[in-house]
Amino acid sequence: MGRSFESVRMGAKEVSARWLKASRALKKEDQIYGQRLAEMVKMHSSEGFYAFDDPLEAAVFSVLVELMKELEKRDVKSTLVPIHRKFTRFSMGLTSLFS
Secondary structure, three states: OOOOOOOHHHHHHHHHHHHHHHHOOOOHHHHHHHHHHHHHHHHHOOOOHHHOOOHHHHHHHHHHHHHHHHHHHOHHHHOOOOHHHHHHHHHHHHHHHHO
């Protein structure tokens, strides 16, 4: 007897395959972005998906993590405060407000 339900990892893999197929319908210059999103879904397949019940939620979470990492890698750091510092400053500001 096998599984009677699909694992989140398998579901996310199917989401990735659908996104890859859908990217072919995009304009030629946009196809690379659709392909990249499909790749990003697979980036956190082992460590991140155990926390989710919904494959689409796991896929979107994986893509968002990768996008955040790419944003921080860029030279935008010189003009913007990295996101983790913003949250730290925000939480420190809240602490001082409620102290």
